[in-house]
Amino acid sequence: MAADAGATVLETNDDNPKTPDKSKTKFDVVIIGAGPSGYTAGIYCSRAGYDTLILSGILPGGQLVNTTEVENYPGFENGIMGPDLMIDMRKQSQRMGTTIIDDEVVNVDFRRTPFKVLTASEEYEARAVIIATGANPRKLGLEGEQTFGGKGVSYCATCDGPFFRNQEIVVVGGGDSAIEEATFLTKFATTVHLIHRRSELRASKVMQERALNNNKIKFHWDSAVTDIKGNQKMQQVVIKNLKTGEETTLDAGGLFVAIGHEPNTKLFKSQIELDDEGYVVLKNKTHTNIEGVFAAGDVHDRSYRQAITAAGFGCMAAIDVDKYLTESADKQ
Structure with a gap:
């Protein structure tokens, strides 16, 4: 690439980069x-x-x-x-x-x-x-997201999915991104639990059919994650049925939040x-x-x-x- 005639290059090195000239604007x-x-x-x-x-x-x-x-x-x-x-x-x-x-x-x-x-x-x-x-990434707003960020809680299946081989995984969401991530994660998980606040998905019809026909994906309708538990790493997710108020605890190694x-x-x-x-x-x-x-x-x-x-x-x-x-x- 051609350099502009009036531009200058600062002399720096990896171990001791030049201190920025804060007076330069x-x-x-x-x-x-x-x-x-x-x-x-x-x-x-x-x-x-x-x-x-x-x-x-x-x-x-x-x-x-x-x-x-x-x-x-x-x-x-x-x-x-x-x-x-x-x-x-x-x-x-x-x-x-x-x-x-x-x-x-x-x-x-x-x-x-x-x-x-x-x-x-x-x-x-x-x-x-x-x-x-x-x-x-949009977050659920739970304290456990901060506690277990990088220790089970993730926002990118492509990035982190392979870390959860042969484990149960929870995915939150109901749109295209959530369905795409849940389907991708079936390559690694024993079971993918999809948690969605509504009784039907918002994803495109083709993606819905693909997920609904995948026997590795288990759907939890009208539900939301209310708590994330664990010691050094995330171990459990608590979900609540928004219609009945019933709470269920799932044993899972990973939680993927896919709500946009x-x-x-x-x-x-x-x-x-x-x-x-x-x-x-x-x-x-x-x-x-x-x-x-x-x-x-x-x-x-x-x-x-x-x-x-x-x-x-x-x-x-x-x-x-x-x-x-x-x-x-x-x-x-």
Whole structure:
């Protein structure tokens, strides 16, 4: 990728990255968010020679900082802990020259260039912006979700299903995502208990038929999970029939919550086009409806939601940014 003539590359190293210059406020690229997509975009933008800033938020690293072992990210034969993977990505981005500041964005102005990105303490300007704020899974609101997160409670069957071979598994939800996850988990589980608040599924007819005809899936209608129990790991799930009030305790090794995701896009509601669920609408590749503003990762991806796909989208966004900035410079 061609570097912009006015861009600079910071000299850093893995073990002792350069301390961010907090007095600097003008950058070629500002990346909002620091999960796999944000860090990867930083690596590519900085390596191309662009003066790049990542505003990571208060808790950098995205969902992977709350994940234990990651087995399906290429390059780690024996797996890697989620937080360790994020630390390595952060260091690699810094080594390429990316400035990373752990501050939370509170407002943006995409009406004209240079774009403005505001935190509680500073206002930054950018020639291009990459939105990589991700999405969070909707939760049940139970204390046990926090206690047993990564210890039996999961929000991604593709990520964690293989950890529960030959165990009973509970899935909560009734839409396409829940049915897809329940069906996928039958590859590993002895029984998948599907807990749904209603008496019928909301999933598409084809997916419903597939699940209803799968003898490994047991349906618990008009029910909700009320408690999660265990010692070091989750061992039991308490479900309540919402019509009769009867409670049942299920022995299970895993609980998968599949009741949807919330993209972190409220900040951009009046600035860029979002769909009915709040996901960023892409007009072409990683381009939003605002020229010079791009999006990468779970903030627009409702289908895959994997660390590897998020990183791929970060790469794509950075390449699109390079093309945009190069063409913009040629027009001047």
